[in-house]
Amino acid sequence: MNTVKFSSLPLTPALLENIESLGYTQLTPIQAESLPPILDGKDVIAQAKTGSGKTACFGIGILSTLDLTNFRVQALVVCPTRELADQVCNEIRKLARFTQNIKVLALCGGTPARPQAESLGHGVHIVVGTPGRLQEHLRKRNLRLDNLKILVLDEADRMLDMGFEEAVSEVISYTPKQRQTLLFSATFADPIRELSRKFQSNPVTVSIEEGH
Numbered sequence: 590m591n592t593v594k595f596s597s598l599p600l601t602p603a604l605l606e607n608i609e610s611l612g613y614t615q616l617t618p619i620q621a622e623s624l625p626p627i628l629d630g631k632d633v634i635a636q637a638k639t640g641s642g643k644t645a646c647f648g649i650g651i652l653s654t655l656d657l658t659n660f661r662v663q664a665l666v667v668c669p670t671r672e673l674a675d676q677v678c679n680e681i682r683k684l685a686r687f688t689q690n691i692k693v694l695a696l697c698g699g700t701p702a703r704p705q706a707e708s709l710g711h712g713v714h715i716v717v718g719t720p721g722r723l724q725e726h727l728r729k730r731n732l733r734l735d736n737l738k739i740l741v742l743d744e745a746d747r748m749l750d751m752g753f754e755e756a757v758s759e760v761i762s763y764t765p766k767q768r769q770t771l772l773f774s775a776t777f778a779d780p781i782r783e784l785s786r787k788f789q790s791n792p793v794t795v796s797i798e799e800g801h
């Protein structure tokens with residue numbers, strides 16, 4: 590049984606308070622395996638089934654890395670669909686709920702692009718978006734990623750299934766070479782390992798088998 594507590598992780602007291610206020614006390618298995626290397630700044634490729642708490646793995650990693658005095662995009666989460674991007678935004682906002690002045694912005698298609706560009710102009714710490722709309726804002730220079738510290742590819746298997754490989758590659762081409770790259774997937778098929786080889790450096794592999 591998994592009995593790792595959030596209080597055993599190297600988190601700031603404020604972040605720990607945020608997490609515990611959500612009623613999260615014990616880490617899920619994927620969190621117990623992936624959070625130590627994530628908090629250590631390593632690239633991680635993580636696989637676990639849906640509903641196992643993967644969002645908090647990268648959400649806590651991101652919140653631990655942010656410099657809130659710098660209103661530039663420091664973390665980017667790429668998701669396959671708008672619905673998932675919205676869920677990720679909500680979970681990150683929950684994890685940061687007592688943190689003042691933290692800006693999380695969703696950049697997805699199906700919504701006018703201009704207000705998104707205006708929001709970017711006002712300063713954002715974390716962007717969560719879908720590949721096509723991210724591409725558009727990057728090409729127009731509305732979105733700049735020179736200060737990016739963490740890149741997350743969430744539901745990478747679905748992004749490949751949906752034909753987003755080229756768009757994702759283009760988005761990544763705008764990120765600094767020096768970055769932490771986290772890849773989350775429900776499966777570890779060959780194309781996912783290939784994606785990892787292309788965009789991660791010395792990744793720690795974490796996989797939670799069914800039944801845990």
Ligand code: ADP
Pocket residue numbers: 612613614615616617620637638639640641642643644645680
């Ligand atoms: P996944 O991305 O693996 O499909 P999610 O990140 O969406 O899973 O998490 C599933 C649910 O579990 C969410 O409602 C989330 O708030 C909750 N959750 C995440 N971590 C914990 C935890 N350590 N303790 C209790 N609930 C958690």
Ligand code: MG
Pocket residue numbers: 643644743744
């Ligand atoms: Mg998820």
